[in-house]
Structure formats: structure tokens, C-alpha cells
Amino acid sequence: MLKVKALLFDVFGTVVDWRTGIAREVENLANNNGISLNPFDFADAWRAEYQPSMDEIRKGNRPFTILDILHKENLKKISPKFNLSNLSEEDLNKLVTAWHRLPGWPDSTEGINALKKKYILATQSNGNIALIVNMAKFSNLNWDVVLGAEVIGHYKPEPNAYLKACSALNLKTEECLMVAAHDDDLKAASLQGMKTAYVHRPFEYGKDKLFDIAEVNDYKGNRKWDIISKDLNHLAKKLGC
Amino acid sequence: MLKVKALLFDVFGTVVDWRTGIAREVENLANNNGISLNPFDFADAWRAEYQPSMDEIRKGNRPFTILDILHKENLKKISPKFNLSNLSEEDLNKLVTAWHRLPGWPDSTEGINALKKKYILATQSNGNIALIVNMAKFSNLNWDVVLGAEVIGHYKPEPNAYLKACSALNLKTEECLMVAAHDDDLKAASLQGMKTAYVHRPFEYGKDKLFDIAEVNDYKGNRKWDIISKDLNHLAKKLGC
Numbered sequence: 001m002l003k004v005k006a007l008l009f010d011v012f013g014t015v016v017d018w019r020t021g022i023a024r025e026v027e028n029l030a031n032n033n034g035i036s037l038n039p040f041d042f043a044d045a046w047r048a049e050y051q052p053s054m055d056e057i058r059k060g061n062r063p064f065t066i067l068d069i070l071h072k073e074n075l076k077k078i079s080p081k082f083n084l085s086n087l088s089e090e091d092l093n094k095l096v097t098a099w100h101r102l103p104g105w106p107d108s109t110e111g112i113n114a115l116k117k118k119y120i121l122a123t124q125s126n127g128n129i130a131l132i133v134n135m136a137k138f139s140n141l142n143w144d145v146v147l148g149a150e151v152i153g154h155y156k157p158e159p160n161a162y163l164k165a166c167s168a169l170n171l172k173t174e175e176c177l178m179v180a181a182h183d184d185d186l187k188a189a190s191l192q193g194m195k196t197a198y199v200h201r202p203f204e205y206g207k208d209k210l211f212d213i214a215e216v217n218d219y220k221g222n223r224k225w226d227i228i229s230k231d232l233n234h235l236a237k238k239l240g241c
Numbered sequence: 242m243l244k245v246k247a248l249l250f251d252v253f254g255t256v257v258d259w260r261t262g263i264a265r266e267v268e269n270l271a272n273n274n275g276i277s278l279n280p281f282d283f284a285d286a287w288r289a290e291y292q293p294s295m296d297e298i299r300k301g302n303r304p305f306t307i308l309d310i311l312h313k314e315n316l317k318k319i320s321p322k323f324n325l326s327n328l329s330e331e332d333l334n335k336l337v338t339a340w341h342r343l344p345g346w347p348d349s350t351e352g353i354n355a356l357k358k359k360y361i362l363a364t365q366s367n368g369n370i371a372l373i374v375n376m377a378k379f380s381n382l383n384w385d386v387v388l389g390a391e392v393i394g395h396y397k398p399e400p401n402a403y404l405k406a407c408s409a410l411n412l413k414t415e416e417c418l419m420v421a422a423h424d425d426d427l428k429a430a431s432l433q434g435m436k437t438a439y440v441h442r443p444f445e446y447g448k449d450k451l452f453d454i455a456e457v458n459d460y461k462g463n464r465k466w467d468i469i470s471k472d473l474n475h476l477a478k479k480l481g482c
Contacts, residue, residue, distance in 0.1 A: 170369075
């Protein structure tokens, strides 16, 4: 059994289903405005701008800027392609806060509540504080503390994003377990000495995007992380909760 | 009924009984080391160094420094007076983290759980992140988000301590309710446009320190805050929870 004191969670994809959430909200908005679009293509296009928009900040070319602002800039960039150029400022802002109302995966609330009894549970997301707090209230995700980009001042996978989050909890990196559905996040955390738990989320990009069904069935793949789990309930079980 | 979305809590004195908690831990430590001291005098002396130690930071004469470090400096300052000069570094550090293990007032857990169903609950304390998180786990205080000094970078009652906390939640100051047992904290919050709730904690400085018993019986006094409450359960009731 790992001797960790805190679990630090990636959120988008690992705890919440951003693709379904964004698609649902843009579909409603499109219907109300008589606009025709493919909501899942829209969600994928918006998400595709996510990493590039943080890169200028990671490189130090731009001061730290919260994700709500990056999301709005990215939305304006992709709007023409989805017939959304004429949306009111109010509708644009409402769509930006769709990221504050993402649904958890079916196991998320239960898994978090089980893990919370034994460990400190922190978010370690690139989402800003308001986004993570509003999402937690909306989707019943009982975090102990919101860490991540806005609190720490660095976007993952910068080393400081992980180092300063552990330090804020007054813990050594090896006392902290990074929980994520993404190997790159886990790799970056492990390079700083954190323990790692993989959570399998095969449908993050939709059921029709499964190009490698063998990988989905064999969720362990070639992964060497400290814990490999199928969902947050499975993770709780593996951690003795 | 106030139309607020988030409650921001002062913690020391308002939610937890720091004097009893510190006295209890120093008494154990003294007994184990054969040291004679008055544990409540020690708690009062340590707390008396609290505000002065933040002043240099508030004035900008010293970079932002977390409370755990200030507590340790202040402890070393008062140690000789209480025969604690020869404590080991390990015992000193353990005593510093006594602030992470303060007990809630009898109503705190229940009141917070009731309020949490309707509002975002944030700590807005001068305590650092690890201190507030550890205390929350130890005393079962179910916060939604830890704000306050280390996250915001300013010590109360600096205006920015309040302004930036509301801003981190993406809320206007008038959408946030400052909850505190201290009139100076509420005054500083109200000057920034926050709504205010007073919580009566007559025994913060001990039952023998009640120099004005009339004030204790009439907890409303001359107070003009938006809400005047006897404890957190009473506050929850007044807010319709």
C-alpha cells in the first residue's frame, strides 16, 4: 500500500466528462438561436485550442492568465467555423461558464467521498478557482482544497505546478499521489517525485473515437504507474478506502 | 434575506477555539518534558505576537511569508518566558503545527454542513493552505475552497485580502458574505462592499476574561452588521438553511 497523505486530481477528463458537458450546453444554445452545428465537433474544436493557448504562458511570453479568459479567447477563435460569430456577449459568457458546469463521470462523486475519509483531496487542474469551485458545487465533488493553476501560478506540466502544489500542503512530493487519466500528466508528476495513479477514461473523446479497442479493453497497457485503476471507486478500493 | 452566493469565513476564533487547542497541546508537551507553565497564559502570549508579526508584511517591509513561519518565529520569541528555550527542533515544529489541530466550536461542523448545501463556503483566514486543510480534516470542517492569505497574497485587513478573494470566486463583493466574530474584520470587509455576518464567540479569550458580562449577554450590542448570530447553526437558520 502506498504511504501517501494527499491525492492531487487532474479534473478535465479524469473526474468530469468535458466533451458531453460542452456539447450539451452548446446544443441548447444553438437550438435557442436557430443555429445549426455538430455539438461534439464544437466541443472537440474548443478543447483543441486548450493546450496551445497555455503555451505562451508556459514559455513566459505572457503573464499568467486564468483559464476562463483563455477559454473565451479560444471560443472567439472557433466561433466562425460553427456559425456562432453573432452570439451576444451574454451568450458567449454563458458558454464560457459551461466549463463550470461539467458533469462528473458516474463514479466520481462516490469515489471522491470514499477517498476523502482517508486522504486530503486536492484539485490540481489548469482550471481557475471559480471554475473548479462552481463545478464542484454543480456536480457534487467534495474536494478539501482547490490547488492548481490559479493558486500555484503555473500551468501543468510545468515542474513548478506539481512542486508548489505539494509544498502548499507542506508535504514532500512522495507523500502526494497524482491522479489522472493522462499519461503525460502522470509522467510530469512522477519526474518531480510524486506517486502516480492512472484512471481509465476510455470515453473522454467519445465512444466513436476509440481507434484502438484493444487498448480500451486492456486498460493497463504498458503503463508502469504506481496504481492503475478503472475508475475512482476502483482507486478507492486499491487504496484501502 | 441576503442574496449572497458565497460565505467567506474568518477561522481563528470564529470557527475554531485556538486558545483551548494551543493550551491543550503545550500542556502535554510541558508535562512530557517536565516543564512548568500556565498553558492558557502561553496561548495568550503566542497569540499576542500574531498581529504584530504580520504588520511588517502588510507595510511591504517584508515579502509575503506564510503563517507557519511567523508562528515559529513568534514561538521562539516567547519561549524563554515559558521555560521552553531548550525544546528540541522536533518539539518546536510539533508545537507550530498545533495550529493545524485546533478544535472547532461545538456548532462549527454542523453549521458548516448546513450552510454548504446552499452556499459556496470559503475560508478567508490569515492561516496558510496546509494549516487550514489539516485543521479541516482534523476538526471535520467541510470547506468548498481554501482562500485567504497564502492564496491571495495579502493579510487581512488589507483591502486586497477581501477584494481578491471575491474576485477569485468570480463574484462581486456584494455577492459575498464575510463571517467573523471580530468587528474589525467585518468592518474591513464591509468597506470593500462585502456583506457581513457577526458570530458571537464570547469565550474566545476564556471564560475568566469576560470583563463585560452585559456585552456577552447582549451579543447584538451596538452592532450594525447585516446578520448578527449566536453561532453557526443560528447563522444557517437566519440564512434559510
